Amino acid sequence: MSRAWVREAVRLLEADANRSADTHLHVFPLPAEWGIDLYLKDESVHPTGSLKHRLARSLLLYGLVNGRIGPATVLVEASSGSTAVSEAYFARMLGLEFVTVVPRKTSQQKIDLIEFYGGRCHFVDVPPAMYSEAERLAAECDGHYLDQFTYAERATDWRGNNNIAESVFSQLRDERHPVPAWIVVGAGTGGTSATFGRYVRYRRHPTGIAVVDPENSAYFGAWETGVTDYETGMPSRIEGIGRPRVEPSFVPEVIDEMIRVPDAASLAAIRFLRERTGHWAGGSTGTNLCGAFALISRMLQRGERGSVVTLLCDSGERYTHTYYDDDWLAEHGFELRAQLAAMDDFLRTGRYSPG
Structure with a gap:
């Protein structure tokens, strides 16, 4: 890296x-x-x-200083809300691809905000499946699962x-x-x-x-x-x-x-x-x-x-x-x-x- x-x-x-x-x-x-x-x-x-702007910046910094994010890393999250919007903003700033797993019933307004900053939404039919699907996607593309619900406190x-x-x-x-x-x-x-x-x-x-x-x-x-x-x-x-x-x-x-x-x-x-x-x-x-x-x-x-x-x-x-x-x-x-x-x-x- x-x-x-x-x-x-x-x-x-x-x-x-x-x-x-x-x-x-x-x-x-x-x-x-x-x-x-x-x-x-x-x-x-x-x-x-x-x-969530503060959180997204901290999550990306945490990934960078721990050696988990590099110039070709795909960033993955499980979020349909403000965290995903902010993470998409920072991913675009760094020139990185960003994918967030969202429930299929997510409002178009939220999807539009994520896509406005260059993010991509990956849909699941059952909301609890977001987390395992995000892990799967990150592993599949050798990416980094930002995982706000685990890493926010640290x-x-x-x-x-x-x-x-x-x-x-x-x-x-x-x-x-x-x-x-x-x-x-x-x-x-x-x-x-x-x-x-x-x-x-x-x-x-x-x-x-x-x-x-x-x-x-x-x-x-x-x-x-x-x-x-x-x-x-x-x-x-x-x-x-x-x-x-x-x-x-x-x-x-x-x-x-x-x-x-x-x-x-x-x-x-x-x-x-x-x-x-x-x-x-x-x-x-x-x-x-x-x-x-x-x-x-x-x-x-x-x-x-x-x-x-x-x-x-x-x-x-x-x-x-x-x-x-x-x-x-x-x-x-x-x-x-x-x-x-x-x-x-x-x-x-x-x-x-x-x-």
Whole structure:
């Protein structure tokens, strides 16, 4: 394998990170008398539009420095979502072929995004077959299976190197509560919660790490019961988070709290966010907000002050025909009025539970 090519590939990936300023940290408006600040780290401003941009870069760097990716390596993934979009972007940057295994029922909008960056979709009829098929394809072409669900927790350097945790604490340095009481994230691969959980322990911060989980996901059950191979067998309706099985990158030992959030609450929260701030986000951001509101409610009941940080994971533009479409909501049995009323009440009374 050409070491010169690998050096240039690493340089290109690092240059991509350095070309843009760090993602913004927005303030969500809470009543001033509460003495609590809520921040949203806006990961939608990455070049590929989501939090997964960081993960994709880390996965490619991990493969490069471990000698698994060279100038002719075919990159393979099992993903129909934002991770595949971001990996396709970086593969094109390095001049590499990228193939992702997706369920045959994947929306054309997702397929178009992957193909826009030069990726190719390989279809399977049964979603659980994605993983074994990705392994088979990588072996067949002597390629590299990026395997986000296994490598997410180890591909990112949690001690520093401008990871998302280091970025958040750096941006909070001049705020009135520079060390947050809570950081709230969802679990897709489990890599983000692992990074935050390890970082706060390494830096000796008292910050709690809370993970929110949507309906049908296995992570909450695994954390609650300690059963590491917990499964639900059902897919999440909140894209980007929730899994029917516990993935290898999920590290429950570094999580302080898990909160189960109904899907209707997640979808109500993104409309509430847009109404109150103008920010337009996807469903996983709504799940994050519900968890943040619940923790802030708890802090108020205990007379605590401080800050809470969560993530704006991707833009709502990707969900105009689903989460923001009233006909789609009705077709899937979602009624949001009660959830929206509960969020309005939260800003008046300080009391909230996702339900």
